[in-house]
Amino acid sequence: MSSPASEARLEPFRLRGANFNLLVLRLLDPRVEVIVPALADQFRRAPGFLRNAPIVLGLDDLDPVAAPDFNDLTAQLRAVQIAPIGTTGGGPELRAAAQAAGLPPLRAAGGETPQPIAQPAPVPIPEPLPPSGWQPTLVVDQAVRAGQRIWAQGGDLVVRGTVNPGAEVIADGNVHVYGTLRGRAIAGGADNLNARIFALNFEPELVSIAGYYAVRDGLGDAPLGRPVQVCLIGESMRFDRLG
Amino acid sequence: MAQVVVVTSGKGGVGKTTSSAAFATGLAQAGKKTVVIDFDVGLRNLDLIMGVERRVVFDIVNVISGEAKLNQALIRDKRVDTLSILPASQTRDKDALTKEGVATIIEELSKDFDFILCDSPAGIEKGAMLALYFADQAVVVTNPEVSSVRDSDRILGVLQSKSKRAEEKKDPVKEHLLVTRYDPARVERGEMLKLEDVQDILRIPLLGVIPESESVLKASNTGNPVILDGESQAGQAYKDAVARFLGEDRPMRFIEAEKRGFFSRLFGGRAA
Ligand SMILES: Nc1ncnc2c1ncn2[C@@H]1O[C@H](COP(=O)(O)OP(=O)(O)O)[C@@H](O)[C@H]1O
Ligand SMILES: [Mg+2]
Secondary structure (H helix, E strand, O other): OOOOOOOOOOOOEEEEEOOOOOEEEEEOOOOHHHHHHHHHHHHHHOOOOOOOOEEEEEOOOOOOOOOOOHHHHHHHHHHOOOEEEEEEOOOHHHHHHHHHOOOOEOOOOOOOOOOOOOOOOOOOOOOOOOOOOOOOOEEEOOOEOOOOEEEEOOOOEEEOOOEOOOOEEEEOOOEEEEEEEOOEEEEOOOOOOOOOEEEEEEOOOEEEEOOEEEEHHHOOOOOOOOOEEEEEEOOEEEEEEOO | OOEEEEEEOOOOOOOHHHHHHHHHHHHHHOOOOEEEEEOOOOOOOHHHHOOOHHHOOOOHHHHHOOOOOHHHHOEEOOOOOOEEEEOOOOOOOHHHOOHHHHHHHHHHHHHHOOEEEEEOOOOOOHHHHHHHHOOOEEEEEEOOOHHHHHHHHHHHHHHHHHOHHHHOOOOOOEEEEEEEEEOHHHHHOOOOOOHHHHHHHHOOOEEEEEEOOHHHHHHHHHOOOHHHOOOOHHHHHHHHHHHHHOOOOOOOOOOOOOOOOHHHHHHOOOOO
16 A cells, blocks of 8 residues: 555645655644644544654745744644654744754755755764765665664665664665665655665565655555565555565 | 673663673672672662662762762672672762763773673663763663563664764674563563564674563562572573673573473462
């Protein structure tokens, strides 16, 4: 099962795909008490949709001096199983207010101002390069552990070890895991619908390609515990056994 | 040079302090000059487990703030004379610990001791970060349950990126897995993770498996590290683990469920 990251016309917010491999929740109203019930309402009609998915808050439509209470918003979103991880757009004041609540500004691929993504527990990775052109494959030799996030910007990612539960591996190109994939794998960041995910042992928490994603409960009859390739066929995610 | 060994886990209540006390005592019994430091400022209890709580005058915070000399704060163990304890403060908060202060203490202790054990508090906040920062080796204490394994995994990531060795790009911290509170019967019933499952995620060398045992609580209530209880399975398992830590090869024990015989079924006997 996969879900297209598009069209939701219900005020006071709009859901829309972005050039991250993530969804953006564009806030049209700064009032937490307005946003959250409306979201909850929408989500009741689309059960399972977005459950536990990472989401980016879009700040462009907010009044630059009327910042929402980001702490409260984060807590309430988490309570309905939506996990905000950062912000996009908005002026410096809004961004700062969000940052203070643990929501760093993210850079949309192809967007204007490059801003580095926060690294919770950094694993040595090369300097992030500007989004122009294709970058060399990033190879990680050790296990990626809970709380760590590795992002191969503008290229492919190869992980030789395991990706453990609670870890996240992201590539604008393909993701290869030559161990067990137990965490999250996100490929095709920059709208690359042809990106694929390969894992020698497929036990993921979540896989995503170009904004389409499947969580563990949505993997259907994917061959878990096997070598698997994940790709997109139209709008649906396909899981093929390798070898 | 002394070896600095952190006993850490991420999660609380998994057996770090119990293991620190057992390891420190075991290393000292093997003739190694050993000091064990309680980093759990505000929630100190290593002194209780070691049975020295009535002898605490000064603590690590007093030393760092210059109110006492290091050798005034060290408590010599009465059972094993190569063992000393540096207690934590009960009344201060974790901010009283500073990196420079801890560095000075560790440097000074390095002159006199073979092993400096650091009993880490839970979490990944300042106290835990300082406890692991100077480590040469880490004993990662893990219970056979999903949340404990996840937190240990997280701590391993921190050791590999935030320790002094990592920052200075030296050889990495040597990691050891110590699985504690292992209950083979519950594992067999599927209520706890199997040893292989824990190892499969964490992928660091297994130092030992300490069975769940009532003798641990008895030992801590009397202030005698359980390793001194040669009758108990937990005590024997800790002895094995310390021997392995010092390079000996010993088979793992107490990892299979006991086949209960007629008499133990009849009398409802339990593992000591
Ligand atoms: N092997 C064991 N069997 C039974 N109880 C144990 C065992 N190890 C630890 N405990 C108990 O678990 C609790 C937490 O142990 P402690 O060493 O204080 O953990 P931590 O320092 O990680 O918070 C204590 O009550 C202790 O007696
Ligand atoms: Mg403790």
